[in-house]
Amino acid sequence: MRKAESGVLHCVVLDCSGSMLKRRSLSLAKGLLTRWSARIYRERGELMVIGFSGSRAHVLRHPGKAIAFNERWIRPIEGGGASPATSGMALAERILASVKRKTPGKATFLWFLSDGRFDPLPECPRYADTIGLVDFESASVPLGRMSRLAMQWSASYQRAEDMARVER
Template identity: 50%
Template structure:
């Protein structure tokens, strides 16, 4: 994520839609570019539209371990940039925070809006990491949303250091998932990569994303 606060795509794998198909997806293209100069190999294209929009569902780990090394602050910076990008694209957003013994729906599914600094800044951390509760809540919320908008594509993003005892089952109502790994340094456990493989999800280390400073 660059200084301009635009989301870059952590996905490194090419999709079945080739480079020449659909319009350029700038959110995913900028994520693929990272800090490098933009070139043709970074381009990501949207597949031909099959529905009205995409819903991005973010699962934000707010447990105590995310306070180490400013992990939560960086995740909140990523979330702030994400909401701005999705607002410009007129896409939909849902945010679930999880900490302690429960998961909470911080933002119900709906069109992304501008001016998100206040509610994002208020997100606090502490306690354990109820990841399974977060996935279960996401499944309930997304199932309800799918019934209302059956043609909507759903992308799920987990922002976490994956410092929890049990890996949750994969979400059932997401068309694609990405795990953004905040567990860094010499004592990293590598559980996020294991989870991404178990979910058949994309994986990206958060240290490769240059998120803007949180406010």
């Protein structure tokens, strides 16, 4: 493998829906994203972020070298509306497929941050080498979708509350 083809791309798929906003989970997710992006910068990795809410998914940060100071683009991320998780995952899959075609040696990590308040369940991304799910579910009647996805996708699973304690 040539040096130009190596490296790591972290893809964060962020649920920006109304339920994440209402339960203040989006704020917690943005805090985690800020800390992660600083760590990815120190490790000389690459970062891309996809947000989904309302009726669509959109790129919040295109794939590229992580930068040192990220509050400027993370703080203004807004939330509200529905949870088109399938659109978010489909957009991530298209971009990761393109990255893999251009740089086949690049390791890809996909992190899915959501409260699981979506339907239908998205398909497992094929172009992510490693997948981690962070569950922000805090409703009194849990749906358990993120833990179900983690089992279906053979992905790592963590509750956001536990992860936030460790990240501090």
